[in-house]
Amino acid sequence: xxxxxxxxxxxxxxxxxLNGHTSVICLRNFDxxxxxxxxxxxxxxxxxxxxxxxDRQKWKTLEHKGPLFPxxxxxxxKNVSFYYNGKAVRLSLAAEEVVTFYAKMLDxxxxxxxxxxxxxxxxxxxxxxxxxxxxxxxxxxxxFQEIHKYFVEKAEEKKAMTKEEKRALKEEANKQTxxxxxxxxxxxxxxxxxFRVEPPGLFRGRGEHPKMGKLKxxxxxxxxxxxxxxxxxxPVAPKGHSWKKVQHxxxxxxxxxxxxxxxxxIKYIMLNPSSKLKGEKDWQKYEIARKLKLKVDTIRRxxxxxxxxxxxxxxxxxxxxxxxDKLALRAGNEKEEGETADTVGCCSLRVEHITLxxxxxxxxxxxxFDFLGKDSIRYYNKVPVEKRVFKNLKLFMxxxxxxxxxxxxxxxxxxxxxxxxSMMGLTAKVFRTxxxxxxxxxxxxxxxxxxxxxxxxxxxxxxxxxxVAILCNHQRAAPKTFEKSMQLLQEKIAQKRxxxxxxxxxxxxxxxxxxxxRTDKSRKLVEKKEKAVERLxxxxxxxxxxxxxxxxNKVIALGTSxxxxxxxxxxxxxxxxxxxxxxxxxNKTQRDKFAWAIDMTDEDYEF
DNA sequence: TATGAGACTTAGGAGATACGGT
DNA sequence: ACCGTATCTCCTAAGTCTCATA
Numbered sequence: 001x002x003x004x005x006x007x008x009x010x011x012x013x014x015x016x017x018l019n020g021h022t023s024v025i026c027l028r029n030f031d032x033x034x035x036x037x038x039x040x041x042x043x044x045x046x047x048x049x050x051x052x053x054x055d056r057q058k059w060k061t062l063e064h065k066g067p068l069f070p071x072x073x074x075x076x077x078k079n080v081s082f083y084y085n086g087k088a089v090r091l092s093l094a095a096e097e098v099v100t101f102y103a104k105m106l107d108x109x110x111x112x113x114x115x116x117x118x119x120x121x122x123x124x125x126x127x128x129x130x131x132x133x134x135x136x137x138x139x140x141x142x143x144f145q146e147i148h149k150y151f152v153e154k155a156e157e158k159k160a161m162t163k164e165e166k167r168a169l170k171e172e173a174n175k176q177t178x179x180x181x182x183x184x185x186x187x188x189x190x191x192x193x194x195f196r197v198e199p200p201g202l203f204r205g206r207g208e209h210p211k212m213g214k215l216k217x218x219x220x221x222x223x224x225x226x227x228x229x230x231x232x233x234x235p236v237a238p239k240g241h242s243w244k245k246v247q248h249x250x251x252x253x254x255x256x257x258x259x260x261x262x263x264x265x266i267k268y269i270m271l272n273p274s275s276k277l278k279g280e281k282d283w284q285k286y287e288i289a290r291k292l293k294l295k296v297d298t299i300r301r302x303x304x305x306x307x308x309x310x311x312x313x314x315x316x317x318x319x320x321x322x323x324x325d326k327l328a329l330r331a332g333n334e335k336e337e338g339e340t341a342d343t344v345g346c347c348s349l350r351v352e353h354i355t356l357x358x359x360x361x362x363x364x365x366x367x368x369f370d371f372l373g374k375d376s377i378r379y380y381n382k383v384p385v386e387k388r389v390f391k392n393l394k395l396f397m398x399x400x401x402x403x404x405x406x407x408x409x410x411x412x413x414x415x416x417x418x419x420x421x422s423m424m425g426l427t428a429k430v431f432r433t434x435x436x437x438x439x440x441x442x443x444x445x446x447x448x449x450x451x452x453x454x455x456x457x458x459x460x461x462x463x464x465x466x467x468v469a470i471l472c473n474h475q476r477a478a479p480k481t482f483e484k485s486m487q488l489l490q491e492k493i494a495q496k497r498x499x500x501x502x503x504x505x506x507x508x509x510x511x512x513x514x515x516x517x518r519t520d521k522s523r524k525l526v527e528k529k530e531k532a533v534e535r536l537x538x539x540x541x542x543x544x545x546x547x548x549x550x551x552x553n554k555v556i557a558l559g560t561s562x563x564x565x566x567x568x569x570x571x572x573x574x575x576x577x578x579x580x581x582x583x584x585x586x587n588k589t590q591r592d593k594f595a596w597a598i599d600m601t602d603e604d605y606e607f
Numbered sequence: 608t609a610t611g612a613g614a615c616t617t618a619g620g621a622g623a624t625a626c627g628g629t
Numbered sequence: 630a631c632c633g634t635a636t637c638t639c640c641t642a643a644g645t646c647t648c649a650t651a
Contacts, residue, residue, distance in 0.1 A: 198641070206619080206642065252614065260641095266613060267641085281615085330617095331645060340643080374644055375618055413608095416646070429616085429645060476619065485634065557619070559637095564617055587637065 056251045058277065062228045064183035064192070066235030066243075067256045067269050068176060069221070070199035073097045080150045083143035084136055095128045098215055101202045103147035110204060116213035120202055123215035183255060183271070184232075191272035192255065197224070203262045207341035207376025214262050223258045253277055263339070274592035283596055286567040288425045289433040290607060295423045296434070300325065302422065307388045313409040319392050320346050320407050320415060324431050327383065328471050330374060331412040331428035343372045346428070347412050352402035356393060365390035377475050436468045436565035441607045443467045444574050457580050459545050461571075466552060468561045476557035486550065493543050500536040507533050563590070568597035573605035 075096065081088040082099055091099060102111065102120055110116050121139045128136065136142065161169075180195045200218040203211055221241035228234060230248040237243050244258075254268040271278055292299075303325070306318025323329050323346050332345025344353065353371035360366035363384045373379045385393075396406055412428065419426040443464030448457055479485070507529035514522040568586075572594070575582045582591065582598060591598060 194640075196640090204642085209642095254614075257613095263642090265642095268614075270615080285616090333645065335644095343643085345644085375642075377619080412645080413647095427646065474618080479635090481634070488634095560618060589638070 058253045059250050060186050060229075061232060062183065062185050062250070062255070063232035064228060064235060064255050065180050066226055066237070067197045067224065068180040068195055069197050069219075069238060073218075076100070076147065076150065080146055082147060083145075085141045086143070089132075089135065091132060092129050095124065095132055097200070098124045098127050099144065100147060100151070101200070101215075103144035104151050105202065106144060106148040110202075110212065113212065115208075115210060116202075119211060119213035120215070123213075127215070185271070185275070185277065188276065190275040190277070193270050193272040195269060197258070198260075198267065205341060207343065207372060209341045210338055211262055211340075217261045219258050225257050227252065227254055227256065272592075274589075274595065279593070279596045282593075285433060286437065286569070286607075289430055289437055289567070292423060292426060292430050292434045293438065293607070295426075296325075299419075299422050299426075304386075304388075307386075307392055313414075315392055316396060316407040316410045317415060317418060319389055319396070320410060321419070321428075322385075322389060324428050325435070327369075327381065328432050328435050328473075329379075330432070331415065333412050341372070341376050343374060343376055345373060347407055347410060347415060349406040350402065351397050351400045351404050351406055354393065354397075354406065356390065356397075367393065373473065377473060379473050432472060433565055433567075436472060436561055437567040437570060437607045439468050439471055440464050440566050441570050444570070448574070448578055450578065452578075453541075454580065454584070455542055455545050457578050458584055459549055461574070461580075461585060462549055462558065463552070465558045465562060465566070466556055468566060469556045469558050472561055472565060474557045474560040475555055478554050482554060486547075489543065489547050489550070493540065493547065496536065496540045496543055500533065500540055503529065503533045503536050563593070567607050568594035569601040569605045570607050572597050572601040573603050576601070576603035 073093065075093060082091055082096070082103075083089065102124070105111050117139055125133050125136070177195075181192055182189050183192055184190070197219045198216070201216050203209075203214045203216050205212045221237040222244055224243055225245045225247060226235055226243050227247050227249055229250070234246055235243075254270050256269040257266050259265070260267050273279070273282070299321075303318040303321045306314045306321075309315050309318065324331070330345035332348035334348055335343075344350065349371065353369065355368040355370070357366040357368060358364065360368070360382060365385050365387055367383055367385050367390070369379055369381045369383070371379055393406075396408075400406075400408075416427045419428065419430075444461065447460035447463055452460065507526070510522070510525045510529045514526050516522075571585050572582060574580070575585055586594060586598075
């Protein structure tokens with residue numbers, strides 16, 4: 001504990017130093033008191049350069065053991081076979097491994113999709129020997145059932161393991177985590193986020209991904225770049241192997257990286273969110289959002305006036321920023337067509353994604369949004385907009401095809417460039433953070449009262465959290481067992497009601513009796529019955545609250561906003577103010593991630 | 608000004624684990 | 630103690646944004 005407190009103090013100092021050196025681009029001029037610094041230009045520049053190098057340098061020393069590789073492929077037993085055209089075929093090791101990936105997924109919906117099948121089959125054939133390729137020409141003639149069955153049985157065996165066996169397995173895993181799961185950054189032992197190399201398998205994109213089913217190849221040490229300090233113990237590659245490269249770049253935070261073969265993107269091994277490095281970055285993110293709070297009125301006035309600009313580009317910018325601010329849309333970078341699922345954000349919206357209604361649901365100037373956003377999550381919303389926005393949208397859509405871009409004169413680079421001119425460090429995503437945190441604070445203020453019970457307070461918190469999740473369109477699939485568990489809860493409530501009625505009746509009887517008898521014993525009985533009624537009433541209320549909460553949460557995911565958008569200091573301050581234990585709001589992982597906020601925040605904190 | 612690589616944050620789902628009721 | 634559900638953790642895909650280069 002004491003070490004931890006010490007570290008937090010360090011964090012604070014570090015940040016002050018950061019501000020003092022006006023280091024981080026986004027935090028430059030952050031502390032308004034610094035703006036009255038000597039105006040000596042040379043001195044100023046020197047400080048900036050110094051700051052920049054300080055900012056770019058992410059660590060002084062970094063030592064780690066390198067990533068942990070997945071186990072080697074274990075060949076199928078002799079009695080488990082793949083069949084082609086009804087005949088058992090013994091495959092080469094490489095081809096067999098790829099087949100097991102597919103066979104394991106047989107009862108997943110993925111394998112019924114044409115794109116998935118096509119991609120898998122093409123990549124599988126690549127792994128085959130010439131003879132195999134010659135023989136195996138049609139997926140429809142392939143039979144993976146036996147292999148599938150084998151893996152199902154194996155999974156069952158694993159489940160049926162004795163407690164002792166399970167414990168031993170866990171022990172082994174813990175040992176691995178202990179060895180590979182931590183690194184030494186500037187002398188502090190820090191948890192690594194993902195210390196395992198991603199195992200080979202079939203790529204599972206989200207939504208209608210054109211590359212679904214493609215083979216994700218096994219990563220070898222020869223594919224991996226190691227990043228660590230020069231004078232540290234350099235990680236040792238597995239026996240008989242060597243790293244692609246060992247570098248000592250302290251301007252980046254990653255420990256290892258490799259290029260993934262499906263999309264050609266780079267994958268990284270990085271620190272856990274609980275680390276000081278990530279924590280400080282997170283903190284900084286919220287500080288920028290708070291800075292936007294001070295500037296947002298001006299910025300809003302600005303984009304409203306852009307709506308009447310003579311330049312079409314400015315008008316489009318004005319409307320786009322308005323959407324980003326009002327609706328918490330993402331920036332919407334352009335993406336390479338055919339490489340990923342067709343999803344959009346603000347700047348990449350197409351004409352087909354919005355419908356204008358002069359009047360809808362009794363309101364004027366309505367815009368109906370319907371598009372797929374990040375992760376192919378549908379965004380559907382009907383919003384009334386200002387007359388001028390409405391007219392502009394009409395103008396932007398004139399003489400365009402449905403598949404044409406709505407904002408054809410702008411892109412995210414341009415938009416962020418102008419945002420940065422309004423406020424240093426401002427980009428499109430800051431609006432999401434800002435609006436999310438502002439909403440949480442407002443809702444908490446509105447929904448919480450000191451005289452509420454603990455459960456009621458928590459419900460209020462969840463509702464505030466939910467308002468944010470709805471704003472940010474954070475969705476989840478309804479739990480498979482939702483209806484059933486809801487019904488169960490219903491029944492429990494009905495039962496509780498019955499019990500309560502019963503208890504009330506008994507109380508009445510006791511009271512009547514007491515009026516007649518007036519004895520100690522009868523008085524005690526009344527008291528006892530009163531208590532029982534009280535207890536039952538409380539239990540019923542609790543159940544009802546639980547039901548409301550669950551119903552409202554059916555397709556809303558609260559976690560994403562809690563983890564990425566809500567300034568944790570708001571929650572911590574709220575907990576302190578209303579006497580809610582912080583563990584009721586944040587679980588262990590979350591408390592670790594937000595350690596910086598939990599330690600430094602008092603109940604008066606305001607976003 | 609466009610393009611693409613690179614680095615980092617944000618995202619939902621799968622599987623593992625914890626928990627509460629019987 | 631067991632079982633089914635709720636919650637947590639891990640996983641890795643999918644975004645955002647910056648920077649270098651032409």
